Amino acid sequence: MSRLLAARCLTDFDSSVSGVRAVSRALRGREFGALGLLPSSRLLADALAGLPEPVRLRLFVATGWQQGAPERLVRRLRAADLDEWVTSQYGAGPYPAMLVGAASGAAVHLCAALGAPFLPQTLLVGVRQSSVDIDEPRSAMAAFDRLGHHLVTANPDLQLHHMHDPNQDRPMLDRFGYFRFKRRRLGPVLERFCRQRLRPGGSIFVLDCRLRWPSTTLDDQRFFQFGALGGIPAEEYHDGSERISRFLAEQGATVRRWDPPPPDREAPEAEWGFEPALMDDVNLLAQRYGFRVRRVVVDHPEELSPPVADLFRDWYRRRGIPSDRLLVESYNQTEPLWALRLGAVPFWLHFTVTSAIERARHYLDTRGDPAEILVNLFSNGLCSLGQVPLDEWRALAARATRHGALVGVAEDAYPTDIGSTVRYAAALARHGPRHPLPPPLPLSIVDDFLPEER
Numbered sequence: 001m002s003r004l005l006a007a008r009c010l011t012d013f014d015s016s017v018s019g020v021r022a023v024s025r026a027l028r029g030r031e032f033g034a035l036g037l038l039p040s041s042r043l044l045a046d047a048l049a050g051l052p053e054p055v056r057l058r059l060f061v062a063t064g065w066q067q068g069a070p071e072r073l074v075r076r077l078r079a080a081d082l083d084e085w086v087t088s089q090y091g092a093g094p095y096p097a098m099l100v101g102a103a104s105g106a107a108v109h110l111c112a113a114l115g116a117p118f119l120p121q122t123l124l125v126g127v128r129q130s131s132v133d134i135d136e137p138r139s140a141m142a143a144f145d146r147l148g149h150h151l152v153t154a155n156p157d158l159q160l161h162h163m164h165d166p167n168q169d170r171p172m173l174d175r176f177g178y179f180r181f182k183r184r185r186l187g188p189v190l191e192r193f194c195r196q197r198l199r200p201g202g203s204i205f206v207l208d209c210r211l212r213w214p215s216t217t218l219d220d221q222r223f224f225q226f227g228a229l230g231g232i233p234a235e236e237y238h239d240g241s242e243r244i245s246r247f248l249a250e251q252g253a254t255v256r257r258w259d260p261p262p263p264d265r266e267a268p269e270a271e272w273g274f275e276p277a278l279m280d281d282v283n284l285l286a287q288r289y290g291f292r293v294r295r296v297v298v299d300h301p302e303e304l305s306p307p308v309a310d311l312f313r314d315w316y317r318r319r320g321i322p323s324d325r326l327l328v329e330s331y332n333q334t335e336p337l338w339a340l341r342l343g344a345v346p347f348w349l350h351f352t353v354t355s356a357i358e359r360a361r362h363y364l365d366t367r368g369d370p371a372e373i374l375v376n377l378f379s380n381g382l383c384s385l386g387q388v389p390l391d392e393w394r395a396l397a398a399r400a401t402r403h404g405a406l407v408g409v410a411e412d413a414y415p416t417d418i419g420s421t422v423r424y425a426a427a428l429a430r431h432g433p434r435h436p437l438p439p440p441l442p443l444s445i446v447d448d449f450l451p452e453e454r
Contacts, residue, residue, distance in 0.1 A: 002078070002080060002081040002084045002085075003081070003084045003085045003088050005073065005076060005077060005081050006077065006081040006082050006084065006085035007085055008069055008073060009069040009073055009074055009077050009081075009125045009126075010082070010085065010123060010124065010125060011067050011068075011124040011125065011126040012035050012036075012037060012067060013035060013067065013332055013421070014123065014124035014332070015103040015105075015124075015271060015272075015331065015332055015350075016103040016120035016122050016123050016124065017123060017124065018032075018035050018036065018332035018334075019103055019104075019105070019107070019108045019118050019120060019332075019334070020086055020089050020118055020120060021035065021036030021037075021089065022036065022108050022112070022334050022335075022336055023108055023111045023112055023116075023117060023118040023336065024036075024089035024090050024117070025337070026111075026112035026336040026337045026340075027090065027091065027112065027115060027117070028091070029337070029437065030337065031335060031337045031338060031425045031429075032334065032335050032336070032337065032425060033425050034421050034422040034425075035332065035421050038422065040422060040423065040424065040425035040426040040429070041422050041423075041426060042423055042426040042427065044419060044422050045410070045417075045419030045420065045422040045423030045426075046410065046419065046423070047419070048417075048418045048419035048422070049410035049412070049413035049417050049418070049419050049423075050413075051418075053413075053416055056381075056413065056416045056417075056418050057171065057381065057382075057416060059418045060171035060172070060381035060382075060416065060418060061171050061172075061174045061175055062175075063171075063172070063418075064126070064171060064172035064173070064174060064175040064176035065128060065175035065176065067126050067172070067176060068126035068127055068128035068129070068175060068176040068177070069125065069126060069127060069128060070128055071127060071128070071147055074125060074127050074147065074151070074179070075147065075150060075151070077125065077151065077155075078154065078155060079155045079157045079158050079181075079183065079187055080187065080188070080189050082123050082181065083187055083189035083190050083193075084189055086119060086120070086123075086190075087119075087189060087190070087193040089117075090117045090193075090197070092197065093196075093197035093198070093199070094197055094198065094199040094202070095115060095116055095117060095197055095198055095199060095202065096114065096115060096116065096199055096202055096203070096440060096443060097114050097115075097116040097198070097202055097203040097204070097205060097443060098116050098117050098118075098119055098194060098197075098198055098202070098203075098204055098205070099111050099114075099116055099117070099118050099119065099204075099205040099206075099207060100119045100120075100121065100190075100204060100205070100206050100207070100278070100282060101120070101121050101205075101206045101207035101208060101209070101274050101278070101296075102120075102121060102122070102207045102208065102209035102272055102273065102274045102298075102301065103120055103122060103271065103272060103301065104207060104209070104272075104298075104301045104302075104304050104305075104348065105305075105329055105330075105331070105332075105334045105346075105348030105349075105350075106301075106302075106304040106305040106307075106308040106309075106346070106348045107207055107304060107308075108334045108336055108348075109308055109312070109334065109336050109339060109346040109348070110205075110304075110308050110311070110446075111336075112336030112337070112339075112340070113311075113312070113315070113336075113340070113440065113441040114440055114441050114443065114446070115440035115441075116205070116440075117197075119190060119193070119194075121182050121183050121274060121275060121278055122180055122181065122182045122183075122270075122271065122272075123180070123181050124178060124179070124180050124181075124271070125179040125180075125181060126172075126176045126177065126178065126179070127144065127147065127176070127177040127179055128175060128176065128177075129143065129144075129175060129176065129177050130175060131143070132173075132177070133254075134166045134170060134173045134174060134253075135166055135248065135253045135254070135255050135258060136255075136259075137164050137166070137224075137226045137258055137259070137260040137261065138259065138260065138261055140162075140164045140173075140177070141162065141164070141216070141218075141224045141261055143177070144162055144177050144179070145218070148160050148162055148179070148218065148222050149218075149219070149222070151179070152219070152221035152222055155181075156221075157183060157184055157185040157187050158181045158182065158183060158184065158221065159181070159182040159183075159184050159221050159222070159223075159275055159277075160179060160180070160181055160182075160221060160222045160223070161179075161180040161181075161182065161215070161222075161223050161224075161225050161267065161268075161270035162177070162178065162179060162180075162218075162222070162223070162224045162225065162270075163178040163180055163225045163228055163270040163271065164177075164178065164224070164225070164226055164227075164260075165178075165226075165227050165228040165230075166258065167227070167230070167231060167232060167237070167247070167384045167385050167386075168228060168230045168231060168351070168380055168384045169228070169380070170251065170381070170382055170384070171380075171381035171382060172381075178270070180270040180271060182268065182275045182278075183275075183278055184221075184275060184277040184278060185277075185278070185281050186278065186281040186282065186285060191281075191285055194285060194289075194291070195285070195289055198289075198291060200290065201290055201291070201292065202291055202292070203291065203292045203293075203294055203443055204282060204285075204286055204291050204292070204293050204294070205294050205295075205296055205450075206278075206279065206282055206293060206294070206295045206296065207274065207296050207298070207304070208274045208276070208279075208295055208296065208297045208298070209268075209269075209272050209273055209274045209298050209299070209300070209301055209303075210273070210274070210297060210298070210299050211229065211268070211269040211272050211273045211299060211300055211301065212266035212267060212268060212269060212273060213225050213227070213228070213229070213234055213266065213267060213268075213269040213270065213273070214226075214234050214238065214263035214265075214266060215263050215264075215265060215266070215267035215270075216260075216261045216262065216263050216264060217264050217265055217267075223265075223267045223270075224261060225267065225269070225270045226238065226258070226260035226261070226263075227260075228269070228270065228271060229269055229271070229272055229300075229301075229350065229351075230350075230351045230353050230384070230386060231351070231353040231354065231384055231385045231386015231387055232244075232385050232386050237258065237260065238258075238260055238263070240256075240257035240258065243385060244256075244257060244258070244385065245257060247384075247385050251382075272300075272301040272350070279295075294447065294450070294453070295453045296450050296451055296453075297451060297453065298451060300350075301350050302348070302349060302350050302356065302359050303451070304450075304451075305346075305347050305348045305349070305359070305363075306347075306359075306363050307449045307450055307451060308346065308348075308449070309326070309345050309346060309347045309363065309367075310367075310449055311441075311445075311446065311449040311450075312339075312345045312346060313345050314445070314449070315438075315441055315445070316343055316345070318445075319438060321343045321435055322343055322371075323343070323345060324370040324371040324372065325342065325343060325344045325345060325370060325371065325372040325373075325374070326344070326345050326347055326364075326370045326372065326373045326374070326400075327339055327342070327344035327345065327346050327347065327374050327376075327428075328347050328348075328349065328360055328373065328374065328375040328376065328396070328397075329346060329347070329348050329349065329376050330348070330349045330350070330351060330352050330356070330376060330377055330378040331349075331350065331351055331352075331378035331380075332378065332421070333376050333378050333408070333420065333421060333424050334346070334348060335424060335425050335428055337437075338425060338428040338429065340435070340437055340438065341434050341435060341437065342428065342431055342432070342433075342434060342435070343433075343435050344374065345370070347360060347363060351378070351380075352377050352378060352380075352387055352388055352393070352415070353386040353387060353388060354386055354388055355386075356388070357388045357392060357393065357396060360396060361396065364396075364399055369399045369400060369401055370400060370401070371400060371401050371402040371403070372400050372402055372403045372404065373396065373397045373398075373399060373400040373403075373404040373405075374397070374404075374405060374406075374407040374428075374431070375393050375396060375397045375404075375405070375406050375407065375409075376406070376407050376408050376409065376424055376427075377390075377393060377406065377409050377414060377415075377420070378420060378421075379413070379414055379415045379416060379417040379418070379420045380415055381415065381416055381418075382415065382416065383415060384415075387415060390406075390409075390411055390414060393406060394406060407424075407427045407428060407431075408420065408423045408424035408425075408426075408427035408428065410423070
């Protein structure tokens, strides 16, 4: 029953939840499809994209309500419930490695290549709500205070980051509160999983993302984070700007700047940052059972994307297949199985914002333009600040020397393409040539490509 409670409370579109499903399905030789929940369907996705825009916007809001769990269920949630759900996604093993820690689409591809489970430190639980004004962050913080206090009291191994981003998450926030739980201790379920399913002498990769965000301390285990990594910097969320005033006016808000509670510390970023307290348990487990720990330190979740792309290029060359097809993915729309089948070099971006496309451009500038570039774009339901227009993404794809295109994107509906997650795998499946799935990537060649330990 604990797994069923966690499954009801966890949010399907979360980067970590979708990452677990993408990796676990790839390890079983299955595509990710529609977030691992449904088969990919171009017909369904196109039907959704063909709806009038106001209807699509209402569907995004309705998705927030559906993805959120009632408070009465969330109150019952325990850390072991979340861990049971994660570990139940994987087979018996034994596995040559596991990756623990921060979320990253590049890590999803790395795990799939290694044949290694992804055990995320952070998981998103959505709490249904219908009374909080999106643009009143102080009210949002207060509305969930009692529930948050109850949850951390009942779960001493967890840290709770209540995240509130009225820019990028606006459609969801209308009916949905973001509770991101970070594990401070491994706990008995994850310890048992590693002990029983990791090969003797196997490797535990720890993805340590040092990204921090100005946050308000609620107590020793709880933080309120206003804003999130993406289109605008933390300071702008708090200080306001002309473009925020225009954005709020366009959204029909009653305010022209936000008034969040003052931050008092730099905490690990709610979705992407790593809480370092977890390292003590990982090191102790490794010492006790003879596992190897490889800490991978990055300052930004996308920082792992270039080395993983380089690793795949080298791997493809070693296997004697072309390495000149680049697959640019965004947020939760990763397809590790199709990347391997198509011989595509994965390059993951955390969101469709200016800093992300600049990272992709820099990769091409330093590595050279490949023969083919396929670009996929996640739709978040509105034109949020910092979002890159379609023309710039088309121009990125056009840098290919032979063929470049947006793939799985309903261009007339973007960024309110409610069916984008349903379309993506089906769109990739129309490409070729295809290659047989390889045996797992040897651990011996991975260290040469990953960032050095700090």
